Amino acid sequence: MMWQDLVFLAGSVLSIAFLAPTVRDATANVPLGSSVPSMTIGAIYAGTYATMGMSFSALGSLGVATMWSLIVSYRSPGPHDGPANVVRFVRSMSQQARRSVVGTPTEPEQAASSHSAD
Template sequence: MWQDLIFLAGSVLSIVFLAPTVRDATANVPLGSSVPSMTIGAIYAMTYATMGMRFSALGSLGVATMWSLIVSYRSPGPHDGPANAVRFVRSLGRRVHRSVTGTPTDDEYVAPSQSAD
């Protein structure tokens, strides 16, 4: 039981430390940091729940929620909202495709320069 409370305390501290980022409208947190953190928080919440550690599960769910708010509203780029997570996954897929095939993706293509004759 005491371990459950220790994990809860760690999660509460994480939530407290993430709150200023969520509140700061000028904050820009890269999706490469925030999406994995959100995902790990959700996985921890599910894992703790299956172990019967309710307090730890709730704390990790709170951390995952904070990171999801950061993903949705504090990522650089022109878009806001939950679609930012989808945008990150698509970008990751393009990078994997590029590394496997060795070809540039659409967003990396540079048209050949024309000679000035």
């Protein structure tokens, strides 16, 4: 075992401890733009550590990804709970990307242009 494996595990355990109050707080609202990327990065780190033989680091990162997935599922603003929030986030990001490429005005831009025409 490498000492670095234990250092990364310690960092993950701290992250889990710091995320626990957010998971427990039913009034917490964490934007999907923060929580989905954090969940994804945690999962990628877990896979990366596992392929490097750093099993403690992999388990710690998997724990962090799990905490973020709970936040995604139950602490995001909006009407939905559960894993459907990931789908909602991906759909929103693809719509934003499409608007950027096509040049379709966003709702605030449309509202501004309609007010200037008055």
